[in-house]
Amino acid sequence: MRNSPRWSNGSVNCRLEWRPSRLLQAVLILLGALGAVSILTSEMPRPIAWPAGAFALGYGLWLSRKEGRKSPLVFWFPGDERAPSVDGVPMCAVCLRWRGPLAFLRWRERAGGRWRHAAWWPDTLPASRRRELRLAAGGGDAGRHRRDRAP
Structure with missing residues (x-):
């Protein structure tokens, strides 16, 4: 069919900048x-x-x-098996949680093992970028309504 949409099998990459809200x-x-x-x-x-x-x-x-006064951070979620990174440094034990339009990210630094966190508020992460982050970070919550889909 000529007008049918093209579906991509490629992974979703996501580059986000965090800044204070x-x-x-x-x-x-x-x-x-x-x-x-x-x-x-x-x-x-x-x-x-x-x-x-x-x-x-x-x-x-x-x-x-x-x-x-917190400095901006740049996050990279490659969308495949590679580890996500913050400012070019790979992250370990990444946990992304959602509370409505708020996104909370928690990760462990590889070097010191220190836990760090970032939160995106609606004024710093628009809806389109939230969807992109949800898809790239994976974790199974990209499609929240699992019962609506066919097995």
Whole structure:
């Protein structure tokens, strides 16, 4: 058939850049402010409530700034039997988890054996790139609705 789609058997390669999420930074500031407001509206004695509220707000601002200062990372998922890599360094024990539009990646460094992690928020990973990551990373969750398919 002339107009039928061409299906590819090739593996899916995926190159992603991780950068700090501005949405996450805003949420951290908001949580710090809400924590300060909740402390000030509680029945805590005022001499303790004001410093605790200021600490909650300051801690939210500090976490937001810390998140914003993280350096960008480049991930490569080859889609075949080769190991994925981050900034050219192969990763071990890669675990990709999904929570709605959020993607959480956890891996172990080969050199030091230290665990590292990255999270993509909707403002840093659009839907098309989420699908690409889901296919390249494998793990069996690329097609979430297994019962809808024929055996």
